[in-house]
Amino acid sequence: MKDLTIAVVGATGAVGVEFLRIMEQRHPDLPCLKLLASSRSAGKRMTVGGKEFVVEETTDGSFNGVDVVFISASSAVSLKYAPIAVACGAVVIDDGSAFRMEDNVPLVVPEVNGADVEWHEGIISIPNCSTTPLVMVAHPLNRVNTIVRMVADTYQSVSGAGGALMEDLREQSRNHLDGIAGSSPLSNQRVAFNVIPQIDRFQPDGYTFEEQKMIQETRKIMHCPSMALSATCVRVPVYVSHSAAVHIEFERPMHPEEARGLLDAMPGVKVVDDPDRGIYPMPCDAEGSDDVLVGRIRRDASHPNGLVLWVVADNLRKGAALNSIQIAEELEARSCLKPGLMPRGKSGIAGR
Numbered sequence: 428m429k430d431l432t433i434a435v436v437g438a439t440g441a442v443g444v445e446f447l448r449i450m451e452q453r454h455p456d457l458p459c460l461k462l463l464a465s466s467r468s469a470g471k472r473m474t475v476g477g478k479e480f481v482v483e484e485t486t487d488g489s490f491n492g493v494d495v496v497f498i499s500a501s502s503a504v505s506l507k508y509a510p511i512a513v514a515c516g517a518v519v520i521d522d523g524s525a526f527r528m529e530d531n532v533p534l535v536v537p538e539v540n541g542a543d544v545e546w547h548e549g550i551i552s553i554p555n556c557s558t559t560p561l562v563m564v565a566h567p568l569n570r571v572n573t574i575v576r577m578v579a580d581t582y583q584s585v586s587g588a589g590g591a592l593m594e595d596l597r598e599q600s601r602n603h604l605d606g607i608a609g610s611s612p613l614s615n616q617r618v619a620f621n622v623i624p625q626i627d628r629f630q631p632d633g634y635t636f637e638e639q640k641m642i643q644e645t646r647k648i649m650h651c652p653s654m655a656l657s658a659t660c661v662r663v664p665v666y667v668s669h670s671a672a673v674h675i676e677f678e679r680p681m682h683p684e685e686a687r688g689l690l691d692a693m694p695g696v697k698v699v700d701d702p703d704r705g706i707y708p709m710p711c712d713a714e715g716s717d718d719v720l721v722g723r724i725r726r727d728a729s730h731p732n733g734l735v736l737w738v739v740a741d742n743l744r745k746g747a748a749l750n751s752i753q754i755a756e757e758l759e760a761r762s763c764l765k766p767g768l769m770p771r772g773k774s775g776i777a778g779r
Contacts, residue, residue, distance in 0.1 A: 428759060431458040432492055434517070436485050436508060437499035438462035439471060441590045442522060446497060446748035451476040453752060463489055465500075490515040494764060497751050498522060513549035518764055520551050520751045527552040527644060534647050537753040538695045539566045544757050551754055555637070556746030557581045557660060557669050558644040560719040560738050563745075566649060567693040568675065568686060568734075575732070576655040576676040579641060583626060584665040584710060585618060587742050592618065593666055600664070623662040635660060668710035669742045676733045683724045686734055690721055695745065700724055708739035716741055717749055 433450075437443040443464075451457065455476060462473055462482045469484035483489065485504070490496060490512040498505050499522040509519045509526070526532040533543040534552045539562050544551060554562070561579055568574065585592040595611040599619035602609050610617045627636035634642075638658040646652050663670075691698045699708045700722035708720035719740040727733025740746055758764050 428454045428458050428756065429456045431494040431755075431759070431764075432461065433458050433755070434461040434463055434490060434493045434496045434512070435499075436463045436489075436496060436504065437522075438473065438482055439464045439468040440499055441586055441593070442499040442743055442747045443497075445743040446499070446751065447473070447475045449744065449749050449752055461489065461493065487511055490517050493517045495520065495755050495758075497755075499747065499751075509550055516765075518547065518549055518551065518758060520553065520754050522553045522747050522751060524555070524640060525552075526550050527554065527640070528647065534644060535754050535757070536562055536648055536750060537757045538563060538693070540648055540650070541757045542761075544754060545761055545763050547758075547763070551758075553747060553750050553754070554644045554648060555640045556587055556740075556742035557583060557637070557658075557671065558641050558648070559746050559750060560669065560740035561641065561671060561673065562645055562648045563693065563696055563719045563740075564673065564690060564721050564736060564738050565645070565675065567689040567696070568677070568681065569649065569651070571689065572677040572679060572681050574651070574654060574675055575678055577645070578656075578674040579658045580672045581641075581658065581660045582622075582663045582665070582670040583660060584667050584669055584742060585662065586667045587626075587669060587746075588662070596664055596666065618662065619664050621664065624659065626660040626662055634658070665710045666714075667741060667743060668713040668739055669746065670708070670710060670737070670739045673736045673738055674727055674729075674733060675736070676727070676730055678732065680732050681734055683726060683734060686724050686736075690724070695719060696721060698722065698724075708737060710739055713739040713741045715744070717744055719745060 457476045462480045463485040464482050466484045471482040496512040496517045496519045502523045502525040505521050505523045505525040512519050527534050531548050532550050585596045596618050603619050637660040641658040642656040697718040699720045707722035721738050723737035727735050
């Protein structure tokens with residue numbers, strides 16, 4: 428990685444800051460970095476690995492000589508600058524939803540489908556931060572006992588909507604404790620001391636776009652286009668880490684102990700499961716951790732072939748920034764920073 432030039436678009440945002448923090452942890456001998464953002468943040472100084480960088484405004488000319496571009500901004504920014512970066516010879520790792528469901532764009536969680544990076548055509552997408560932990564726990568189970576159906580109900584932190592909503596939660600919490608009513612200017616709803624059963628806009632079928640993303644992305648990443656899936660995504664007054672109650676129906680029964688063993692052996696997953704001692708994953712445990720935490724593994728009382736899991740992960744790390752760095756590492760390890768090494772359909776799910 429130290430020989431690469433990496434541009435970070437959205438460097439001053441919550442995910443961009445986490446990207447730089449993880450980069451200096453995993454690669455202290457830093458690659459050459461270009462920190463990019465909007466005109467509002469241009470000129471800001473940031474320190475990474477003891478070195479000071481000046482944030483530049485993102486322009487059409489920002490990507491000359493760049494090997495990897497990480498974009499964590501709006502879909503409009505991705506749609507504008509990703510093709511320009513690719514034309515300059517860079518590979519783009521995009522954190523947004525702009526390209527995720529495009530047939531020629533790999534959607535990658537390296538521990539699950541790392542080989543898919545081999546057929547990229549210049550752009551690789553990172554899944555939604557609620558999708559990543561779901562496929563991380565589903566993948567090792569599905570390899571030995573095919574999943575027929577999954578239902579995921581998520582409890583998503585405000586950092587999933589960016590730093591502005593995190594500040595809203597702080598202000599609303601103070602105001603509410605002082606008896607001052609108020610709502611978030613971002614959603615016109617109160618986030619503090621409340622739960623909101625809507626993330627993103629509603630679709631005609633009654634699901635939100637966030638829920639639709641989880642369904643479509645899970646199928647694509649796991650190469651299971653016919654898997655039955657449902658999701659309900661809820662915003663909760665937690666600053667960092669997304670949680671999910673996951674109900675999985677398999678082709679045949681699976682004992683919870685078998686599931687614990689499979690999950691414990693999965694890279695990037697940590698079993699935290701001793702309910703009798705009050706030990707189970709919580710958002711405060713996952714914050715700052717690279718692992719997806721899973722616990723409360725039990726039989727589903729509603730189906731003989733079912734299990735229920737409780738899953739928690741830091742949405743800024745494994746849900747976004749860490750996953751993008753792991754994709755860059757995967758590209759380098761497979762010597763496929765440049766596109767066109769392998770046609771789509773020749774790579775496979777890791778471990779199969």
